[in-house]
Amino acid sequence: MRIPPIVFRWLAIIWTIIMLIGCLTPHADLPGELVEFNDKILHAVIFAPFAILWILAGFRLDYVLIAGILFGGLIEGLQYILPINRTADWIDLAADGLGTLIGVGLAWVVQKTKIIA
Template sequence: MIQSLESILAYLGLNWYQAIAAAVVSVAFLIMWLVVHIHWQRAAAIAWSIAIFAGLSLPTDVAPDVGGSDKNVHTIIFAGFAFLWRWAGLSERRTLAWGVAYAVLSEVYQAVMPIGRSGDWQDALADVIGLLIGLLLARLLATFSRKFS
């Protein structure tokens, strides 16, 4: 798969960095469109969800090295997912259900796609812990903001 991607990039006259830059610009335009046409909290949640998918779709030789344990990264990313979807108005139950489904399916996706990544149940567990943290933060912020408004 990597070789076929490289051949496509070569055909287009692009290297990996140019392709990633083009993808980032495309996502930025998508985010701008979402902000203009959809309520901005929902646009932020959609953009975050797309960014997660884009990040896990990068081949391992192109993905940035985050250093330390990738479990921390999974936890933080999915805490953001849960927080943003709650902020956009999705219920806690639906946020958790969709988040768990997204976490599990993202690990399955990484396991079956030939991008040099592997699915890991421990990553999915870290994702679920992140979801719970994000839901807790959203609940605390909602309680705090009601108390002082």
């Protein structure tokens, strides 16, 4: 059964909102497990599904890669500007980009093997 792109588009929108909320939540309000987990790995892990979902929603790989990096930059900028007890970090942005790149690669494999879409 082929899953229509509109389903992935809604999942991508929901995941993007969850990412934004999670990344802009003050540290004191986050579950202890998330704060203790390696921050850089967490950035990569949340950006990989972002890329996969947007690509499966029908967006081009290169556009999603650029959007992931820009979205990571937006998040880091907001963490710097907003008074939420979060700090911006260039290495976090690099981890966001790496996670997006991994997601793009995985989505490319999924598309080539026609596993999902």
